[in-house]
Amino acid sequence: MPPAPPPPETPSFEPYLARGLLLVALALGAILRVRLALTDDGLYWPDEIYQSLEPAHRLVFGYGLVAWEFIDGARNWALPGLVAGLMEVARALGLNTPGGYLGLVKGCFAVLGTATAWGSYRLARTYGAVPLAAAAGACLLALGSVPLYFAPRAMSENASALPVVLGLSIALAPGASRRALGVGASLLGLAVMLRLQTGIFCVGLLAILAARRQWKEARFALGVLAGWAVLFGLLDRLTWGEWFHSARVYLEFNVIRQGGSGWGTAPPSYYTRVLLKSMMGVSLVATGLSLLALRRAWSLAALVVAFYVLHAAQPHKELRFLIPMFPLFAALAGVGLDVVLRDWSTERVRALMALSVAAVGLGSAGLASQLTFGELGQYESTRPQVSAYDDSGPINRLLEVAGQREDMCGLKIEAPAHLAWTGGYSYFHRRVPLYWYQGPDRGSGLFNYVITLPQFRFGGEEVAQDNGFVLLRLSRPGCTPDPAYSWRLP
Template identity: 65%
Template structure:
């Protein structure tokens, strides 16, 4: 019987055996996600610090009010500049913890931080899914996912209860479902719905919705564009209805937010930065990852032009805004990781042979892993915060000593009022950490002689009476037994 010749591989086709590469790719993806989860859980359980007050007063504190009935109220929740989706999500986590007995702040705060960290891991899987939807091989997609799962900057932000973290997952999954040319009607509807949800979590994610519609229109996919527009319109209606139910006016939070940030440029009061800010800070915070991801993303221009355009649009529009914070880019980082995977796949196709392909993918993962291992060395200068005042101070555990003493105060049965003499309340964990419905005063609050509080958080040399807890250079001290009533106490964040 004549021997049937084995067909020669086509140019650029992978030579790694079909039974080998998928196993390697799946093992690599699993390892990346497990390591990403380990990094995030470690920092969730070992950092009580703050990057910016929003991670408490736009999420944890209003959620605490929903679940436990009290908490400080930021101006956004007085004037209605935020909707209630993010606090509602966090309240769901707090409520679930409460259902299972987690009513102590040390418990429900850890649960919340771990939850947000795992959302970040799911977003890394979303990068893998988005890369696969644009034709990347499993091996390239797994390596690309590492650029989000294991990189220092995403790890730093991951455990924080911020709208950027919560919305990154529906953004990346929504585009993975809706953006590919072969998307079914069901996938398109689900993807557009996820993007609509992302807008409810963070208004700026509307850029992704506009980007999706723009790509569909540019590809002359008019029917999918119309269907996506109809779904997004439904979510816009839900946004307006929620505001009407909670604030009494259709789209109230969006209108107040846009008036403050766009018409009045109110956010510039917290600082401005030039167009180059994001590129500079990303390079400082994770230089090798940023250079590698950027170069590979450019290689994806031919195979994923729509995705690249959407990601670039989000980046450029944020770079054009005067007030900048690195966290604002978190929703787009999984997209750049997916683009890097698509670009890497083009590189792997050129390598062809089994060993170079595997080594190239592992090299990308190694770069990301090195970044994640160095995350503990991040300073505020590396994450673009407080650059003019304390750029060399560690970005981790800022205000952590105050927050640990708030946790200690939460266990004091003799507590009837507390003053934090060393910090403004905005840079503390508030009632989310204190978890007692007693007056809480800022550094510029009533004097000790007022009798309105029984305990103070201060420095040891100024500590009166009995020191009952210590954390770093600070102490929790008891002034007196009992407190005078304060009928004028306001729950508004000063």
């Protein structure tokens, strides 16, 4: 008699679980990010307005407040140019109000943040992690409270994170073709155009290729990056009049003169302390898994450590500075989880471990709405218990309402808020003078509307109010022209 056929193998559910886990995490992360983009009009830090939205508004609509960086030339025009392109798209779609074009811009940044989590998955796969481990690691980025909070904000850190993680995942893939290496190096070059500090990863790419003794590939990548350096310099030449002008001024101000220290300093332990306060579970799990990944992904770990240490060594620190590092950290966690999973052959145990890591990310997402500025390491000595959400949001929404008033000819924000901590003309969207609380008084005749506190709503008609702030139309017709009005941000 012929031997009995072997029993059929039980089909594995792991690939389906990995795919489902990744899709659910990305979908939920996208929903939370886009929701925040459309509901939060607040600021974390003025840079999200005056390094991107406001200069982009000037490019598209012809007016806006000018920060010192765009007077001295300490920033290049790549990020504002990108944002201006999105504003032009919004205008072409008929989204001509701040709610329309800002919603599109912030929504695009929210989607960019979701794509960055997918980039973490791809980078973990590049370093040999199985799909289930890579997906679980990506969940930490897709659902972590800090990445969720920052995602919709039009900042250089957010814009550069996706090209960094995709560039590394493509360029460092085993057996990467010459074309793939060129694409990966180009993405890293683009990241540097958007944020100068990501040049660390360009150096890292060349160092990794050299450590692998891939000399031909290293020379080619160096040539591609050199081409992007020329583009960087050319952009400065066309906009500021000198090659590499923005890089030189920026480095002189922040590295040589330590100008950033004027906005506060912190010890090297700052980032560790703040990450544990803002998302302890995600930070501890990612760190533990990353340690397990050291042997398999030492080069990726070296990039994370280099980026972290160089930022920790700088006196002025803000949590947002680490955003380009987060997707690499999540990918490293995915590799570490893969090391753990390889010791288990039982699919149910492997699935339980991956789901446990994903649950840590989900728990962090559940706590995201409770973040305070103190937990984010911001305003720690002045208002650490204040919610990190919608800060200055009421003023910004009243700015939008004010800009739509037909008789508007000048506006003063009487509330004790510096213009840098408001949305400027990106929200106001009206080419008339905008004064801050230290500007001219009501008797000057230079403005006919004020945003003020309820106790000061005398002398006019209340037009709108929002969470303790009032838009008031003063009892006077028209405004006196102000030939001395300055568009420079105070």
